[in-house]
Amino acid sequence: MKTIYRIKSLGYPMPPPLVLEFNGELVHQFEDRFGELLAWRGYPFGAPPNDTFGCVWGKLEKQVVTNISRSVVSLASINRDHSRSFACTGLLIEWQGRAKRKCTVVLTSASLVRGRDNEDNVDKNLRIEVFLPPNQRCDGTLELYNMQYNIAIVSIKNRFNAIRPADILCKEMEVSPEKVVAIGRDTIHGLLMGTTGQVKSNNKDCKLNCKELQCSTCNITKAGIGGPLIGFDGSFVGMNFYDGSDVTPFLPRLVIFNLLRGVVNSRIPSESGEYPMRILDDFMVGEKYRWPVPEPYWYHGELDVDMDELPKFIGRILN
Template sequence: MGYHKPPPFALELGGQLCDKFEDDFGDLYGYKGLDYNLWCRGTEELVFSKLRTEVVTKLCRRVVLLTSYDGDKRSFACTGYLIKWHKKGTPVILTSASLIRSSDNESKINEKFKIDVFLPPNQHATGTLELYHSDYNIAVISVQPRLRCIHPENIFHGEKGRKKVVAIGREVEDGVLMGTIGFVPDKPYDKPRNLDCKDLKLSTCKIKKAGIGGPLVNFIDGSYAGMNFYDGTRKTPYLPRRIIAEVLSKTDLPSQIGMSQPINIMNESAVKNRWPVPKPYWYHPSFGATPRGCPKVPPPNL
């Protein structure tokens, strides 16, 4: 899975891997054909039962799981959101450029990663990188073959106000929807702790790494409010829809203008923002207090 091997005796003595892609967050929403009970894994937040039925249906047809591979080795896993491109209405996937950043050097983009797209219950497709913006950490992915029964959103028109919001992601192992409810403060005095992009805002939703690139949506109608990121803190940084639409509306899809290579919207020499993602690490309970984000495991009987 691309993780480092555990230290000697870590597993035998109750060690665990923290900040991994497989961590769930919030309420879980399954799909037809899933063969196990989600109640034992989700929280008591009951997000999806609070949302309108039509909102949940749209999210099921818009939110995808993305996995990038360097050869046969998994590099990254995150969430993507199906949108209508501003020209011709072509469905594409909007996500975080962390998906295609080099695992050896996070400041470098690897345009040759293989990208797998999963839309439950059984649609797998190959993703192709079309565009990316290094400074805002945005990537646009096209899909072949095209996904069926989708409901992409037009994010380039009709933005609405937001206060009560929901952060959505796809679980990495089975692709179930994950969601958590929060608010966007009227006057956000604090800024993201570990990300330095000045245009980022904060919501009180709490997500995990698999939620990177996923949508922050309005609670009432499910409309897109922004793209979520993860920095390991108790709040979720997100890039507002207005910024994303402004950046993407100035360019074309390479595949629509006869180009076979992805386009870097941003001049690399002008990149100012860093987008670190918390690294997975092995933790042993004998070393002290349980770190944030790790489940509590009783110390071994020695």
């Protein structure tokens, strides 16, 4: 009964008969981790399991790792029935505001608040939770969004301590580094996840139709959606997405800069009571972009029968 309740509370479909009893697997879940795991100071559950120990965090300077650990958060959107709708990663960034009144907001994917019945609309009934380990957790408010380019700006209700918000809007994008690191925040305990790769010269392997997307060879999971792609020097390269392919699509920093530069010097919409507001993208025209996320499903290899492998049974021939 506890297992069934947990599955429902996490927003997953119920398993078919026998799949759960025979230890079936839930594919494309938000709890799937990737890359090398990094625990926060005081983590009480021992060293996290790592198949790629030393492949990521040991290659980055200590200051870069510190900045990442204090700026990358996990987010979840919660339905009215208290079940989870979506989970992803976000990046704390500096917001200039009016009269240079800086504040900290979260840059993440608009999939966090996208309506299930109409993907072009925001589900305003969702409650947003923001978590920065080890114990900073609060509600978030959707301030700005753009469904065409799948980005969202979320403000945090409480002031987080000891944070290092990234300044990604200070200037336009420079040349992207060839070697990059995709970052995510684990949805269970808030472990940092990191995996390295290279920026590809094209996006032909990407399943998403956004023409401005680039791709890296980093291998992430759904939990890494909305997380930052950075260079080895800590520079922000773009925001990651997940389409179930062998590459990781990301929205380049320049595109994000162009979307936000018209509003970054304004106060956040909740201060005026008019929120959330759509970020205009009139400078970018073309086809409508779709951002499907692989749906979770139950799988068990022993119960997956190939019809071609079934033996043929020939009955008795009656004269």
